[in-house]
Amino acid sequence: MGHKARLIILGRQGAGKGTQCALLGSRLGIPHVSTGDVLRAEVAAGSPLGDEVSSYLRTGSLVPDSLMLDLVAHRLGDPETGAAGFLLDGFPRTLAQGKALFDVLGPDAVDLAVEIYVPAHVVRPRLAARRVCVRCGAVTALSPGDPATTPCPDCGGQVTRRDDDNDRAIERRLALYDEQIGPLLVWLDSRGVLATIDGVGDPETVHQRILEAVGGASPELVDDGAGLGRMRRLA
Ligand code: AMP
Numbered sequence: 001m002g003h004k005a006r007l008i009i010l011g012r013q014g015a016g017k018g019t020q021c022a023l024l025g026s027r028l029g030i031p032h033v034s035t036g037d038v039l040r041a042e043v044a045a046g047s048p049l050g051d052e053v054s055s056y057l058r059t060g061s062l063v064p065d066s067l068m069l070d071l072v073a074h075r076l077g078d079p080e081t082g083a084a085g086f087l088l089d090g091f092p093r094t095l096a097q098g099k100a101l102f103d104v105l106g107p108d109a110v111d112l113a114v115e116i117y118v119p120a121h122v123v124r125p126r127l128a129a130r131r132v133c134v135r136c137g138a139v140t141a142l143s144p145g146d147p148a149t150t151p152c153p154d155c156g157g158q159v160t161r162r163d164d165d166n167d168r169a170i171e172r173r174l175a176l177y178d179e180q181i182g183p184l185l186v187w188l189d190s191r192g193v194l195a196t197i198d199g200v201g202d203p204e205t206v207h208q209r210i211l212e213a214v215g216g217a218s219p220e221l222v223d224d225g226a227g228l229g230r231m232r233r234l235a
Pocket of ligand 1: 013035036037056057060061062064068092093097164
């Protein structure tokens with residue numbers, strides 16, 4: 001195939017997409033494009049786009065498709081970016097976005113969409129415990145009984161909750177996910193590019209499941225010589 005992996009990573013909020021994209025990005029040498037991260041950075045920078053989307057983010061509502069499509073087309077439409085591969089996290093979220101993505105990138109633009117399946121009752125407590133370091137940006141989890149002032153384990157900085165990790169926005173985001181994801185999954189499956197993996201387990205176990213799914217779809221995408229075959233033998 002001669003190109004780097006072009007993957008869509010799907011899953012409920014709190015399913016571990018960010019963690020898995022970080023592992024996959026360094027394993028496969030491809031950039032992680034999180035639409036949520038891009039939008040949060042725009043809001044933090046106070047850009048015109050940030051001002052336009054901040055209320056959607058705060059309430060856990062979906063940003064209108066027209067804005068999202070511009071943003072993603074700009075980031076991925078460039079043939080050079082396409083050749084570097086990508087890990088698309090947070091987009092597409094709806095059937096309309098999925099169809100638009102293939103319209104922009106072409107019918108073979110994505111090697112695989114991986115759905116990291118974690119039930120809602122497992123992600124709720126994860127989202128309630130999730131903290132982000134204001135200094136280094138690390139995403140961590142408060143353990144039961146930890147005081148809210150517990151510092152970042154990586155750099156000692158102050159940690160905070162994401163604006164949309166409040167109970168109301170969490171429920172809204174999870175409900176929207178459930179509402180929108182079914183038709184998108186059915187459509188991706190009909191195109192032969194969907195793999196669903198069990199997302200419950202420690203991050204390294206889930207990472208191995210994703211690599212197996214990607215390798216099952218296109219072995220050359222994960223087999224770089226020192227690759228998956230060797231990792232399987234060592235396991
Ligand atoms: P995330 O970090 O993926 O949970 O995204 C955070 C927020 O960004 C979402 O709750 C939406 O407000 C917005 N957002 C991110 N990606 C999309 C998308 N593909 N379509 C619409 N809104 C999005």
